[in-house]
Amino acid sequence: MDKVRVLIAEDHLTVREGLKLILKAQPDIEVIGEASDGRSAIEQAKELNPDVVLMDVSMPLLNGLKATQELSTCCPDVKVLTLTRHKDEGYLQQLLRAGAAGYVLKQSPPAELLHAIRSVAAGGQYLDPAVVGKVVGGYVAHAKNKGVVAKSEPSERESQVLRLIALGYSNKEIATQLELSVKTVEVHKANGMRKLGMGGRIDIVRYAILQGWLHES
Amino acid sequence: MDKVRVLIAEDHLTVREGLKLILKAQPDIEVIGEASDGRSAIEQAKELNPDVVLMDVSMPLLNGLKATQELSTCCPDVKVLTLTRHKDEGYLQQLLRAGAAGYVLKQSPPAELLHAIRSVAAGGQYLDPAVVGKVVGGYVAHAKNKGVVAKSEPSERESQVLRLIALGYSNKEIATQLELSVKTVEVHKANGMRKLGMGGRIDIVRYAILQGWLHES
DNA sequence: GCCGGATTAGGGATTTTCCCTACTGCAGCT
DNA sequence: AGCTGCAGTAGGGAAAATCCCTAATCCGGC
Numbered sequence A, B: 001m002d003k004v005r006v007l008i009a010e011d012h013l014t015v016r017e018g019l020k021l022i023l024k025a026q027p028d029i030e031v032i033g034e035a036s037d038g039r040s041a042i043e044q045a046k047e048l049n050p051d052v053v054l055m056d057v058s059m060p061l062l063n064g065l066k067a068t069q070e071l072s073t074c075c076p077d078v079k080v081l082t083l084t085r086h087k088d089e090g091y092l093q094q095l096l097r098a099g100a101a102g103y104v105l106k107q108s109p110p111a112e113l114l115h116a117i118r119s120v121a122a123g124g125q126y127l128d129p130a131v132v133g134k135v136v137g138g139y140v141a142h143a144k145n146k147g148v149v150a151k152s153e154p155s156e157r158e159s160q161v162l163r164l165i166a167l168g169y170s171n172k173e174i175a176t177q178l179e180l181s182v183k184t185v186e187v188h189k190a191n192g193m194r195k196l197g198m199g200g201r202i203d204i205v206r207y208a209i210l211q212g213w214l215h216e217s
Numbered sequence C: 001g002c003c004g005g006a007t008t009a010g011g012g013a014t015t016t017t018c019c020c021t022a023c024t025g026c027a028g029c030t
Numbered sequence D: 001a002g003c004t005g006c007a008g009t010a011g012g013g014a015a016a017a018t019c020c021c022t023a024a025t026c027c028g029g030c
Helices: A013-023 A037-047 A064-074 A087-100 A110-121 A127-145 A155-165 A171-178 A182-196 A203-211 B013-024 B036-047 B064-074 B089-097 B109-122 B130-136 B156-166 B171-180 B183-197 B200-210
Strands: A004-009 A029-035 A050-058 A078-084 A104-105 B003-007 B027-035 B051-057 B079-084 B102-105
Touching: A004 A013, A004 A037, A004 A110, A013 A110, A013 B003, A013 B013, A029 A037, A029 A110, A037 A050, A037 A064, A037 B013, A050 A064, A050 A110, A064 A078, A064 A087, A078 A110, A104 A110, A104 B051, A155 A171, A155 A182, A155 A203, A171 A182, A182 A203, B003 B013, B003 B036, B003 B109, B013 B027, B013 B109, B027 B036, B027 B109, B036 B051, B036 B064, B051 B064, B051 B109, B064 B079, B064 B089, B079 B109, B102 B109, B156 B171, B156 B183, B156 B200, B171 B183, B183 B200
Parallel strands: A004 A029, A004 A050, A050 A078, A078 A104, B003 B027, B003 B051, B051 B079, B079 B102
Antiparallel strands: none
16 A cells, blocks of 8 residues: 655744654655745645645745645645644634645644544544534534635735734824825725735634734744 | 653644654653643743653643743743744843743754753753844843733733734624623723833734743633 | 722723825726 | 726825823832
């Protein structure tokens, strides 16, 4: 039987090395590549055609969510297993809708990670037991959010503003930083929020965490 | 020569396992314990008396900063090497004042981590090259014992409110959640900010990132 | 007993945000 | 060429949130 060919996409070198060591210790798993951001993860996935991409959700340049979406269209045969620290249901649903084949928490034991890799490589789906309950009950509970999603992507300017808001800046401070009128900032904020179906500042912070916006100095 | 005895304090199991594998591959380094939160890190440090504690800054229960402060008073012989993803200078200085012997970024290659462990175990100080330039001011006088960390600690209620603010909730929303008057929330916020010398919502978010408040579901 | 800190809260002024509207430039489609 | 859509810019006025000052209660410590 062939080994499972895995591509690791994770921005922290130390963590990445650790994952590599864990995977390399398995006789049936092979690490064929590494990427430190979402953009190169996609490039390498196209080139190497791995069985599984082990994808950290928060990465620079292109976050795990968008990278997953892109991969699921350009390389539908590549399974994406998302690795994250959040067990919040919102992220889970977004990721699954984006085409992720599985969802493993960084808090989970490595044995689970390995199990997940083997499951998705075999064509299955794997959800971490710690969150699996949330997806069944979750969809109904969040019926108020409707089918949502599929909203359009925010523009560059809008993302920029949303990021600064999540970082705690006021509209006025953002206007100063970007050399804009406060009014313009308000519009970017409102449009960005509308596109993402957001209802308040909390949603912006949640989104920012998912995007990895709060982790780069 | 005896091996360097290391205690790992890191809340993510997968990451922790990876670190362990990296360290165990070294002939001169020995992993004598692991902790998944700051509180148990301190307990284990007291019990095991390691040479070095490899401390993630953002952990549940007691974050790396406070755990470092506590360790530097209760176990001054234990060297604390902080492992973080932030290269922001504010965190660096806070950590050094708290008594950390070193500072390594998760983005750095494992070789640097190993070098750092050996350096601090030998009684030296190690700052990641990526941030070393930021401490130019003789700030790190290393009079070691306390100095000016001071500013009083925020109370439980105050921390609770600051955390919710960082998460993007408005004072009103917080008041509802905690079943308080908006006015009370405002006071807790103001008092907490005063104690920490904060000047705006940005500072709250920065603090929250350092505390690891934004990482738990 | 008195003092300081934690927790609770109100009044009033100020600041920020929200909602609606509007113009420009550019790209794509008819 | 004309139309349509969207990014980017911005204003006016209303609504909401925040800030500053004051103040009560309770509690533990000197």
